[in-house]
Amino acid sequence: MKKILQIILLLMSAALCAGVKLVFHACAKPAGGMWMHCHDAENAVCGIAAGLAVLSLLMLLIKNGKIAGCIGILTAAGAAAAALVPGHIVKMCMMDTMRCHAVMKPAVIVFSVLIALLALCCAVLRFTEKKES
Amino acid sequence: MRLTAEGISKEYLRENAAAGTNRFCAVRETSLTLEPGTVTVLTGRSGSGKTTLLHMLGGLSEPGSGRVLLGDTDLYALPDKQRSALRNREFGIIPQGQTALHSLTAAENILLPCYLSGEKPDLAFAEELMQRLDISALRDARPAALSGGELRRVAIARALIRRPSVILADEPTGDLDDENTKTVFGLLKETAEAGAAVLIVTHETDAAQYADRQYRMQSGALTEPDAP
Amino acid sequence: MKQKISLPRRNLAGSPGRTAVLVLLTALLTMTVLGGTLIVSGLRKGLRSLEGRLGADVMVVPYEATTQSKLEDIVLQGSTGYFYMDRKLCDKITAREGVGQVSVQLFLASTSSGCCSIPVQIIGFDPETDFTVSPWIRQKRSEPLGAGDIVVGNDLNAFVGDTLTFYGVECHVAAKLDKTGTRFDTAVFTNLDTIRMLIQSSIDRKMNDFQKLNPDGVVSCVLINPADGYSAEEVVNDINLHVKKVRAIRTKEMISGVSDSLSGIASVTGILIAAVWVLVIIILLLVFTMSVNERKREFAVLRVIGASRGAAARCVLQEALTVGLLGGAAGIGIGLLVVLPFNSLIEETLGLPFLLPGGGRIALLSGAALLLAAIVSAAASALSAYRISRLDPAVILRGDAS
Numbered sequence: 089m090k091k092i093l094q095i096i097l098l099l100m101s102a103a104l105c106a107g108v109k110l111v112f113h114a115c116a117k118p119a120g121g122m123w124m125h126c127h128d129a130e131n132a133v134c135g136i137a138a139g140l141a142v143l144s145l146l147m148l149l150i151k152n153g154k155i156a157g158c159i160g161i162l163t164a165a166g167a168a169a170a171a172l173v174p175g176h177i178v179k180m181c182m183m184d185t186m187r188c189h190a191v192m193k194p195a196v197i198v199f200s201v202l203i204a205l206l207a208l209c210c211a212v213l214r215f216t217e218k219k220e221s
Numbered sequence: 222m223r224l225t226a227e228g229i230s231k232e233y234l235r236e237n238a239a240a241g242t243n244r245f246c247a248v249r250e251t252s253l254t255l256e257p258g259t260v261t262v263l264t265g266r267s268g269s270g271k272t273t274l275l276h277m278l279g280g281l282s283e284p285g286s287g288r289v290l291l292g293d294t295d296l297y298a299l300p301d302k303q304r305s306a307l308r309n310r311e312f313g314i315i316p317q318g319q320t321a322l323h324s325l326t327a328a329e330n331i332l333l334p335c336y337l338s339g340e341k342p343d344l345a346f347a348e349e350l351m352q353r354l355d356i357s358a359l360r361d362a363r364p365a366a367l368s369g370g371e372l373r374r375v376a377i378a379r380a381l382i383r384r385p386s387v388i389l390a391d392e393p394t395g396d397l398d399d400e401n402t403k404t405v406f407g408l409l410k411e412t413a414e415a416g417a418a419v420l421i422v423t424h425e426t427d428a429a430q431y432a433d434r435q436y437r438m439q440s441g442a443l444t445e446p447d448a449p
Numbered sequence: 450m451k452q453k454i455s456l457p458r459r460n461l462a463g464s465p466g467r468t469a470v471l472v473l474l475t476a477l478l479t480m481t482v483l484g485g486t487l488i489v490s491g492l493r494k495g496l497r498s499l500e501g502r503l504g505a506d507v508m509v510v511p512y513e514a515t516t517q518s519k520l521e522d523i524v525l526q527g528s529t530g531y532f533y534m535d536r537k538l539c540d541k542i543t544a545r546e547g548v549g550q551v552s553v554q555l556f557l558a559s560t561s562s563g564c565c566s567i568p569v570q571i572i573g574f575d576p577e578t579d580f581t582v583s584p585w586i587r588q589k590r591s592e593p594l595g596a597g598d599i600v601v602g603n604d605l606n607a608f609v610g611d612t613l614t615f616y617g618v619e620c621h622v623a624a625k626l627d628k629t630g631t632r633f634d635t636a637v638f639t640n641l642d643t644i645r646m647l648i649q650s651s652i653d654r655k656m657n658d659f660q661k662l663n664p665d666g667v668v669s670c671v672l673i674n675p676a677d678g679y680s681a682e683e684v685v686n687d688i689n690l691h692v693k694k695v696r697a698i699r700t701k702e703m704i705s706g707v708s709d710s711l712s713g714i715a716s717v718t719g720i721l722i723a724a725v726w727v728l729v730i731i732i733l734l735l736v737f738t739m740s741v742n743e744r745k746r747e748f749a750v751l752r753v754i755g756a757s758r759g760a761a762a763r764c765v766l767q768e769a770l771t772v773g774l775l776g777g778a779a780g781i782g783i784g785l786l787v788v789l790p791f792n793s794l795i796e797e798t799l800g801l802p803f804l805l806p807g808g809g810r811i812a813l814l815s816g817a818a819l820l821l822a823a824i825v826s827a828a829a830s831a832l833s834a835y836r837i838s839r840l841d842p843a844v845i846l847r848g849d850a851s
Contacts, residue, residue: 324463
């Protein structure tokens with residue numbers, strides 16, 4: 089059960105990292121124009137999600153429950169930060185009806201909230217696990 | 222408490238492809254008294270009506286005629302809720318076959334009658350029973366992990382946990398080896414000596430040595446073995 | 450060893466696969482019910498909001514505007530566009546019989562605002578005569594707008610005190626409106642002087658389709674309320690018959706078109722919800738029946754140990770109720786996680802005015818959905834519970850024994 093949850097966490101972090109670039113990406117670059125602010129938000133989320141994927145992989149590999157639990161909490165905090173990137177930490181486009189607001193931001197929030205919850209669950213499970221004798 | 226059956230009988234409807242539905246008499250008019258402090262052993266061939274008689278005595282199957290009295294209380298005159306509560310409190314029934322609940326551990330299965338009544342379970346007594354029946358090590362095991370004999374012993378402990386005044390055991394030693402058979406009969410005998418009325422339905426010939434009274438069931442009729 | 454256990458809960462935990470399927474099904478049921486209801490009520494609220502915001506019964510626009518067949522898009526949705534007619538036409542219209550309140554508006558679409566090259570609809574109104582926009586601007590700002598002051602719709606990421614540049618003219622954000630779920634959320638409002646300045650600037654920069662325009666001599670539309678004793682229909686017919694080069698439209702007519710498509714969406718949603726319901730109820734019924742059939746012997750044992758008929762049935766019902774509540778809560782969580790953050794996307798996809806209900810109402814609807822999930826799963830298990838209460842333990846336990 090613990091292992092499955094941690095693998096799901098890893099997959100979801102990877103999905104956020106790839107998805108924000110490929111599926112629910114920010115506004116497209118206008119023909120001949122410059123990248124918009126939301127593009128920075130997209131890159132930031134992608135970077136944080138890559139970090140989350142690495143952290144969840146570490147949690148999966150590390151045998152020590154206490155250390156793995158701490159990594160889980162760190163992952164949850166990182167996911168919370170990712171949720172705040174679009175609009176709060178990095179500025180986005182002008183109108184709420186634009187793609188970065190209508191598609192990227194909510195998708196990032198949904199993924200980040202789920203990752204944060206899952207990471208907390210994993211952290212609790214790893215903290216409370218019994219030492220293998 | 223004394224359990225008395227007064228002229229009870231039971232008929233079933235049987236589906237028969239050739240003859241259609243017909244009536245089948247499982248137990249003919251029978252009277253029987255289980256005295257407190259005694260072990261009564263009931264033997265008989267398969268299909269002779271032993272289990273049906275035991276179910277009627279335990280308040281599980283209403284007889285076609287006659288009545289069953291626990292002390293002065295007519296079991297089948299009580300509404301279902303009260304009869305069930307009485308069964309929980311005063312009867313320890315060991316049914317045939319595997320009867321453990323799969324979602325509970327062995328220990329929880331044993332304590333189930335206490336959980337149902339809502340009264341505080343006697344954990345020390347449960348521990349004692351498990352030790353006597355040699356299943357202490359299995360307390361946290363699920364029924365799926367237990368053998369037939371182990372499940373039988375769980376069912377026996379479950380029947381005894383509330384210190385009932387009547388014990389009705391249907392083939393209690395069916396899946397047990399000789400040593401465990403001895404332990405179980407011994408335990409039932411002790412329970413009777415402590416004041417319970419015990420009925421054992423069995424094929425085991427060894428049971429006779431624990432019996433205060435013996436009956437034989439033949440084609441739905443109860444006879445004492447020595448009777449002509 | 451425990452002092453107390455909850456048998457229904459243990460039964461559910463004992464068959465995690467079956468429980469997961471049941472919870473998932475009820476979650477699906479709750480999610481569709483809540484999501485569907487939220488979307489339909491969001492559309493209703495959006496439409497009401499639009500009705501309240503349109504303000505005028507009759508709208509007169511230059512005839513060319515209607516040939517672009519985009520008028521409805523501009524009035525109802527956020528599409529941007531601009532068109533102009535001679536101011537003298539406005540005087541002709543005002544002089545017609547039956548015309549009561551009159552106010553003019555000037556439109557312009559920006560090509561660039563701040564960071565993003567997304568056109569914004571700029572609407573200029575006349576503060577002296579306006580009866581459509583001013584009332585709800587006044588909710589946010591009581592002083593009149595000065596030169597260069599703008600009021601922004603709720604969907605624009607600009608705040609009071611910000612400066613937005615349109616065609617090189619710096620405009621000062623004086624107020625931000627509440628969300629309406631309509632095209633007004635992405636629009637910018639200003640007075641006639643400011644918009645004329647902007648139009649002139651767009652012409653100077655050769656960024657306007659109407660290069661020979663004199664901003665002082667044109668208007669984009671005339672908004673009219675009929676005088677007492679006249680109906681909007683009479684005024685519309687009169688103007689269309691007697692004033693050339695313009696087209697008068699009843700705004701309510703446009704909304705009724707939206708109303709029709711809304712009731713279409715509502716009934717399709719209703720049918721979908723009903724279909725999911727029927728399917729889920731049938732599956733729940735089957736799964737409960739199967740799971741109880743499988744455990745008949747266990748229930749017979751419970752009866753032997755002293756559970757009454759009612760207690761055995763209650764055990765089945767409690768299992769179902771727990772499943773319903775768990776699934777309901779999960780369904781509400783997933784439903785809200787989809788509908789709330791993605792509401793802009795839903796609005797875009799539907800192409801209709803969309804305004805989500807307030808927090809209190811969402812909480813109420815969620816509570817109702819949870820209750821529904823509990824009731825549906827309890828109802829689906831009622832038959833099994835009844836059968837368990839009727840079961841004859843003697844028959845079950847005897848099996849093939851005597």
